[in-house]
Amino acid sequence: MPELPEVEALARFLGERATGRVVARLDVVAFNVLKTFDPPPTALHGLAVTGASRHGKLLDLDVDGLHLVVHFSRAGWAQWKEPAAAAPARPGKGPLALRVVLDDGEGLASLDLTEAGTQKRLAVHLVHDPTQVPAVAKLGPDPLTLDVDGLAERLAGTRQRLKTVLTDQQVLAGIGNAYSDDILHAARLSPFAPAGGLTAEELERLHGAVHSVLGDAVAAAVGRAPEQLKDDKRGRMRVHGRTGQACDVCGTRIAEISYTDSSFQYCPGCQTGGQVLSDRRMSRLLK
Known part of the structure; x- marks a missing residue:
């Protein structure tokens, strides 16, 4: 399970690599992974990533004021792919659960959220405020x-x-x-x-x-x-x-x-x- 150091390192990595890139596409591969419906995933399209941070063991990708908050749970993690696959990801039996495709004007990169095993606990929330995510709202201090x-x-x-x-x-x-x-x-x-x-x-x-x-x-x-x-x-x-x-x-x-x-x-x-x-x-x- 990713803990504070790994998620902190991931947030800093994304802060450097993803900030300024525009969301070109969001591929929801495993439909159970997305725990919110308002705003819809399509609300991210065309918005720029403005930063990445951490709340405990949760990742927070700030996309122009909308927050994609990821709880990796036990078997979830992330991959950075550059260049990204051009074709949209389709539901299947692989570990890919959600893909965020980002465009910097010169090419595409993607943040792939994956989960191994059969117990599917990876959770992604799209919210206006990170504290709308119950797991964030209940957190103790760092x-x-x-x-x-x-x-x-x-x-x-x-x-x-x-x-x-x-x-x-x-x-x-x-x-x-x-x-x-x-x-x-x-x-x-x-x-x-x-x-x-x-x-x-x-x-x-x-x-x-x-x-x-x-x-x-x-x-x-x-x-x-x-x-x-x-x-x-x-x-x-x-x-x-x-x-x-x-x-x-x-x-x-x-x-x-x-x-x-x-x-x-x-x-x-x-x-x-x-x-x-x-x-x-x-x-x-x-x-």
Whole structure:
């Protein structure tokens, strides 16, 4: 799933490549992807892209005051194609869901929104104001804008596990499963620690980890083409997606907690004092 660093890099890429280009065509290939009907997609035709930005993990393409807001969900992503295909895209079995064809007066380029797999959750909204998109309206603050006190306020009063709270978009906007794993590893904190019970020293560590992990990821991602960002992200992970491998810090084998449709990773040596956390699903499989 694309998270804050990848979407930030994509927004900056589009800000450089798409700004000033005029929308020549919008091909809606998967009809379920477009979640709004007013204004209609045809309202974009002939308008110029004026910028691109990010709201948490959502992309916002500003087209002369109309906003094409994209929620990539788990398996959605984007491709930039230049030159673009001249013929309109047709519905089919491929991953392409929506294509925005852009004209700079010399040739065509396209922003292709794609989604792999069978669970179709990619969502595109065309609105006058990004806050008309429910997922944007409910977002918490961007974690990179918070100081230690601001982070403490977001976590205060909850007994939920720290992993759960970090990935709650209404608490902090932009952190997902992968970067929360690496943030908690860098902060040397258990994913099961009560979020509202951190000490002042633990909060300092968490705040530093949020800024270093996300900041470094943004710096590494910016300037890369959209097609490169997913593989680049996988190669930079500290613990996420590295089950069974040795931790680069302490050498302990990285452990995993599995759920029905997801999993996350942590280092027992760095984060839980050597304790392997209970994983009911895996325990049942081992019986």
